[in-house]
Amino acid sequence: MSQALEKMVQQLSVQPLKPDVFQGDSTDLFGNGRIFGGQVLGQSLMASSLTVPPERQIHSLHSYFVRPGDVSKPIRFEVERVRDGGTFSNRLVAAYQDDKHIFTMAASYQIEEPGFEHFDAMPADIQGPENFISEKDLVKQIPFPLPKSLTKRHIEDSNPIEIRPAHPDRILKGGDYPAFTYCWFRANGHLDPENTLLHKVTFAYLSDFYLLFTSLLPHQQSSFDPKMQMASLDHAIWYHRPINLNEWNVYVLESPNASGARGLSFGKVYNQQGQLLATTAQEGLIRNTTRFGSSE
Template identity: 40%
Template sequence: MSDALDDLLDLLDLERIERDCFRGRSRSAVIPRVFGGQVAAQALVAAGRTVPDDRFAHSLHAYFLRPGDPAAPIVYTVDRIRDGRSFAARRVVAIQHGQPIFHLSASFQTYEEGFEHQSEMPPAPDPETLPTTAELLPRYADRFLGPGTADRLIEARSAVDLRYAAEPPYGTAGTPREPRSQVWFRADGKLADDPLLHVCLATYVSDMTLLDSVLLAHGRGGWAVGDVVGASLDHAMWFHRPFRADEWLLYDQESPSSSNGRGLGQARIWTRDGRLAISVVQEGVIRAPRGRA
């Protein structure tokens, strides 16, 4: 296991303050706010620690309310909404400086047999044929604002082996493309068998690239090249089938719409052998900086 992954797992191992109250900390961020995927993953950890072991997370719905402060701890309060025979519902509020910064609702279910079908996995190149983040980002270092931005982004993603199937938005800024993006990802090391851990790792990664397809549609490179101001607004995930986050997962992303300063991304996450594991939808603020159209 890499040191970066070990640090991430330590972040997800929340401190239990009271029965339904937890405290988490943050890692350094490339931008001066807490990474949204971290807050979502920590909130899901908090929710998952209040349900019986025989129930697995099958969905989450979340809103990002305020920017998080990386220097301050985050307190997660869990409300046990319902515990039924098959499903359990939890509501989690993340609080900093006395104010809510994030809200999550999650549902957990016991396993049961039922109807079974899925869409066909889209074609994608083999992940081993694609450059790693550490290999890819230096190619575009001259496009980033400020010295060392590429290095900081590499560090921020070092817990995950994430590989773009095609040129990322910051690699083709100025040239509109089809609003679709694919990345392969996996944890940079072997994980324990706890299903909640794998779901939380996937939740963490899901906020990294989902709005890329919105940027591609408009030929924008994103915050890294200074032609977009953006932030996540809401996030939803449905976990369909078991998977391991330390094995290759294909994140197939597209954007059906952008309007009113918002862009919508939707995606499916597939195991390497073609099983549909997760569906994801996210909306975010996508604006040109002031003075730049």
């Protein structure tokens, strides 16, 4: 396991304080003083999963980002055991810093059982990961200045997840693009293949990358514009099949709607065999204070 991956795994772990109450550390991933949404999402999933028998696997979660998190403070996760039925378990997680509620999540678990199967096919025009280069290599090639936090994260520091975006130009420069993109990803190192929860928690962490950005693509708008205010408002994941972060998977992203200073995006994760592994959904704030003003 690489040092960066080991550090991420340690961060996604949570420590028990008392029954059904856990604590997780914070980090300033983007250098903006705010906790990355994927971090609190992954830690919440880890906390709730520690209260469920291991034979019951997470199959869906629905969450809301209530307040920005403070990177200088730990997070307290309080888990409510809503129900343990014959095949399903339900949990509610409330995340706090001091006495401020910053995040809430509902999660559902199920024992493994056989059933009907079908899934949407992977789009036919998806090219394999060998056709693209990593974010780290892309940042080195960009001819114009980028935020210091971005260059530090990709050049000075090592990434726990290797991501190869298919359309970096759509992310970096505003244009009239289709509200569609995709990226390949895998762990930068090796995760225990038997620890299926760790793979699902790690995907929850990285699922927050690029999802909201997709809603900006048709609007001549760069996400790096200092006048842009962007924040995740809610986030949902449905886990359909086992996900292996030691192998390449592709995150296919599209945005069907933007309105009211909010963007809605959906993601589908496929493995290289074309199986649909997970589906995500997120709505977030996409407010340009220069073009439309601020309602604050």
